[in-house]
Amino acid sequence: MNLTGAKALIKSLEYEHVDTIFGIPGGVVIPIYDELYQQDAITHYLVRHEQAAAHAADGYARATGKVGVCMATSGPGATNLVTGIATAYMDSVPMIAITGQVTTDLIGNDAFQEANITGITQPVTKHNYLLHDASEIPQTIKEAFHIASTGRPGPVLIDIPKDVQTMTAPFDYPKKVHLPGYQPTYEGHPGQIKRAAKAISEAHRPVIYVGGGVKISGASEEVRALAETILAPVTMTLMGMGTMPADHPLSLGMLGMHGTRYANYAVTESDLIIAIGARFDDRVTGKIASFAPNAKIIHIDIDPAEIGKNVRVDIPIVGDVKRVLQKLMPMLKQTRTKEWMEKVHTWKREYPLEFEVTGLRPQYVVREISRLCPDAVVCTEVGQHQMWAAQYFSHRHPRNFISSGGLGTMGYGFPASIGAKIGRPDETVFDLAGDGSFTMNCQELATAVAYDVQVKVAIFNNGYLGMVRQWQELFYDRRYSQTKLSEINFVKLADAFGAHGIRVDSASEVAPAIKEALAVPKPVIIDFRIEPEECVWPMVPAGAALNEIIDAKSGKV
Amino acid sequence: MKHTLSVLVQNKPGVLARTAGLFSRRGYNIESLTVGVTENENVSRMTIVVTGDDTVVEQVTKQLNKLIEVIKVSDLTKESYVDRELVLIKVTADGSNRGEIMQLVDVFRARIVDVAAKSLIVEVTGDEEKIVALIAMLKQFGIKEIVRTGTLALGRGPKVIQSGKD
Ligand SMILES: Cc1ncc(C[n+]2csc(CCOP(=O)(O)OP(=O)(O)O)c2C)c(N)n1
Ligand SMILES: [Mg+2]
Numbered sequence: 001m002n003l004t005g006a007k008a009l010i011k012s013l014e015y016e017h018v019d020t021i022f023g024i025p026g027g028v029v030i031p032i033y034d035e036l037y038q039q040d041a042i043t044h045y046l047v048r049h050e051q052a053a054a055h056a057a058d059g060y061a062r063a064t065g066k067v068g069v070c071m072a073t074s075g076p077g078a079t080n081l082v083t084g085i086a087t088a089y090m091d092s093v094p095m096i097a098i099t100g101q102v103t104t105d106l107i108g109n110d111a112f113q114e115a116n117i118t119g120i121t122q123p124v125t126k127h128n129y130l131l132h133d134a135s136e137i138p139q140t141i142k143e144a145f146h147i148a149s150t151g152r153p154g155p156v157l158i159d160i161p162k163d164v165q166t167m168t169a170p171f172d173y174p175k176k177v178h179l180p181g182y183q184p185t186y187e188g189h190p191g192q193i194k195r196a197a198k199a200i201s202e203a204h205r206p207v208i209y210v211g212g213g214v215k216i217s218g219a220s221e222e223v224r225a226l227a228e229t230i231l232a233p234v235t236m237t238l239m240g241m242g243t244m245p246a247d248h249p250l251s252l253g254m255l256g257m258h259g260t261r262y263a264n265y266a267v268t269e270s271d272l273i274i275a276i277g278a279r280f281d282d283r284v285t286g287k288i289a290s291f292a293p294n295a296k297i298i299h300i301d302i303d304p305a306e307i308g309k310n311v312r313v314d315i316p317i318v319g320d321v322k323r324v325l326q327k328l329m330p331m332l333k334q335t336r337t338k339e340w341m342e343k344v345h346t347w348k349r350e351y352p353l354e355f356e357v358t359g360l361r362p363q364y365v366v367r368e369i370s371r372l373c374p375d376a377v378v379c380t381e382v383g384q385h386q387m388w389a390a391q392y393f394s395h396r397h398p399r400n401f402i403s404s405g406g407l408g409t410m411g412y413g414f415p416a417s418i419g420a421k422i423g424r425p426d427e428t429v430f431d432l433a434g435d436g437s438f439t440m441n442c443q444e445l446a447t448a449v450a451y452d453v454q455v456k457v458a459i460f461n462n463g464y465l466g467m468v469r470q471w472q473e474l475f476y477d478r479r480y481s482q483t484k485l486s487e488i489n490f491v492k493l494a495d496a497f498g499a500h501g502i503r504v505d506s507a508s509e510v511a512p513a514i515k516e517a518l519a520v521p522k523p524v525i526i527d528f529r530i531e532p533e534e535c536v537w538p539m540v541p542a543g544a545a546l547n548e549i550i551d552a553k554s555g556k557v
Numbered sequence: 558m559k560h561t562l563s564v565l566v567q568n569k570p571g572v573l574a575r576t577a578g579l580f581s582r583r584g585y586n587i588e589s590l591t592v593g594v595t596e597n598e599n600v601s602r603m604t605i606v607v608t609g610d611d612t613v614v615e616q617v618t619k620q621l622n623k624l625i626e627v628i629k630v631s632d633l634t635k636e637s638y639v640d641r642e643l644v645l646i647k648v649t650a651d652g653s654n655r656g657e658i659m660q661l662v663d664v665f666r667a668r669i670v671d672v673a674a675k676s677l678i679v680e681v682t683g684d685e686e687k688i689v690a691l692i693a694m695l696k697q698f699g700i701k702e703i704v705r706t707g708t709l710a711l712g713r714g715p716k717v718i719q720s721g722k723d
Contacts, residue, residue, distance in 0.1 A: 122575060123582050127625045130571070147625060181567060181628040305619035308612065 026073020054084020059416025090406025212239030213277015411440030
């Protein structure tokens, strides 16, 4: 069967069970859009900025575990995707980005809307392709989905010149991939797993430190079983939140720069860190030389390059964390951690997360959203509100907290929430947003309204680029250089796009506003006018050790 | 310390850019990089000389292995291997010292491949030690230009690094 490249692409995507694409057309992808027009297996969502297409595909992928797909034209369309691709890369999100390219005879000539997108995205993709012939399409799509979704997942970009879309070639969708250089290790080394079991049985003060890899591997149950078997507390990175339910007695919440005191104390005093699907990011470890100074480290991760990258590891186990934990579990016994657990619980009692109750406090808003929609999928932007969302929402499900951790991309949350809601239409999806971040992709209100994607946006409106302001307050003598934001009427903004807007000025209006947002069958923005100069506490200043913690009492100057 | 890595890659466009990009992005120091096709036309072999301590080289190796088109990475430094580099050196020479240079070239088992009134070109093949030594000796006459291929290397003995995953 001979097909045009464009048709072969759509067919191949169908073979990969793609039913959702986010994108914007342009000159060199018209043949592909023409094929999309003539079929109905795939729904294309027209967004208003390609960055949002990438973030929506990413949010869709994180919420569902499926591969997200986004599409853009050459040149500016493709470069607009880059932030979204980099965001997905840093957080190991399976994503396929399809870009159009100028015709093969023009490549390299600085043709109209030409950008070397494979060159540009090389450092932020797991792999990428520039196609030269329509016959390459089926094999490439097969490989791309395989690469994006297996091993340590990540984004793969496929750049397709316009003439490749229109030429014809025989179509036969391959059953197998042949990638001699790509063979992820799934099974952990049995000898290392045995050593880990021994180290665990000898530990007195173990801490389980969980990253995003656990969600990706679907190993939350296993982590919980591990913790309960050996009686060890569990602390999570931003990417790991939700692995251990927040109200579980063994949960220590988040660690690191804005982690709980008790998580950071526990890590510092631990004699055995069991790191699972985590990568010892500097926001997590603080000053590396003082990180868990007395602990042995077991590191379980599917990516061998993460092991030993930032800290020395005593027992490395390369493999899929779920399979490794399943092998490890039967070797474990109840351990001698009673004293340790008592100590941990004392810390938990002594140093709970605390906040002021006067005025309209952001932490209170998060608590109320958590109380009224405990099972909501929570997306965030980047800044203070992101940390409050991590700290004060009672996370209970692994795939319900969606946040840009590695790249820290402002403007991520809202389009990601649209993607998440499309992927899980029956669930409540919230974007907990900062006023600064939200405006970076607020044009997507148009998309949400056009497709009736009823996401709820809670804007933590402090009138500042708050996280930067906090650093200026604490470390730059309150010189608020370029962090004060001008006033926006978010209710009118919602209205202009055909969404629903609510403004909240006091604590008593919080619960009614959330209920109203849930009841209104539209995308909704709630503009919470929070205390402008609230800070995120506790805090480990950049470069300090994890137990050098400042808080509202010690930190204010 | 210097490490000589032998890297088998799929012979596809963009592989060299990807590999070189990896080194610059992660801040590794490449001393030299050579690439050419192997006995299997679908596979190329890169010889990469990097400087760094063991942890750096371990990271380099792991990061190289993450590239989809990289089939195998071996650190030859861990075993016994043969390394060679080809260097062309243009030396200032006239009637007064040409003989002296030719003697030197003989001792090093190098060759003179071009002679002009005021210069000549020396071609030398050898391991690093030999090349460093010859260049040092030729300096006294005045070196005008040098071009080097970069190091090529193969492990000694019957063992072969095959594109084993193929
Ligand atoms: C795209 C992008 N630009 C700049 C930054 C740096 N940055 C980090 S947090 C922040 C402030 C975010 O402000 P806002 O969204 O209002 O959140 P708040 O901290 O006030 O809750 C900035 C500018 C970033 N993370 N991402
Ligand atoms: Mg703000």
